[in-house]
Amino acid sequence: MSLTVNGRTHEIESPPLTTLLDVLREELRMTSPKVGCEQGGCGACTVLVDGQPRRSCLIPVGALNGVAITTVEGLGTPEDLQPIQAAFVHHYAAQCGFCTSGLLMAATAYVANGGTDDREAIAHALGGHVCRCTGYVKIVDAVAAAARGDEFDLSTTAEGRYTTMHTGGDS
Ligand code: FES
Ligand code: FES
Numbered sequence: 304m305s306l307t308v309n310g311r312t313h314e315i316e317s318p319p320l321t322t323l324l325d326v327l328r329e330e331l332r333m334t335s336p337k338v339g340c341e342q343g344g345c346g347a348c349t350v351l352v353d354g355q356p357r358r359s360c361l362i363p364v365g366a367l368n369g370v371a372i373t374t375v376e377g378l379g380t381p382e383d384l385q386p387i388q389a390a391f392v393h394h395y396a397a398q399c400g401f402c403t404s405g406l407l408m409a410a411t412a413y414v415a416n417g418g419t420d421d422r423e424a425i426a427h428a429l430g431g432h433v434c435r436c437t438g439y440v441k442i443v444d445a446v447a448a449a450a451r452g453d454e455f456d457l458s459t460t461a462e463g464r465y466t467t468m469h470t471g472g473d474s
């Protein structure tokens with residue numbers, strides 16, 4: 304079967320019941336989706352499937368013929384962050400980064416679907432994403448800023464933070 308990820312089509316060798324998460328990480332070497340609970344409960348593995356956030360640990364790759372997958376690798380680059388990534392940097396919405404990829408994808412869908420800066424609506428959209436570090440306030444700040452279309456001057460931001468926004472870290 305083939306799988307289209309970030310606009311590029313790949314021939315997949317893994318058996319059809321292999322999870323999308325394992326295919327992305329182990330076969331295609333895209334490490335932004337993180338291996339958390341592997342039971343649908345933490346959101347760390349979230350990617351976009353035809354534009355909607357989905358837990359990649361729950362989806363067998365064989366069910367994905369003909370759909371478009373988007374991961375953080377398909378957002379902006381460290382030199383040219385997309386607005387949601389810039390908002391996370393500006394608002395210090397990531398600490399260890401383990402949850403960040405999944406949150407970025409859920410937030411991307413929220414804003415693309417016309418989400419506003421209403422904090423309750425954002426909390427609802429990000430419900431089920433577990434972050435053990437931030438206390439969530441800065442994450443909601445970042446998504447609200449992106450929903451408003453705020454712009455940021457990130458010229459004084461440390462380079463390491465850009466890397467986290469692009470890959471969700473190395474693990
Ligand atoms: Fe998929 Fe936790 S690893 S929801
Ligand atoms: Fe560490 Fe969210 S930043 S789990």
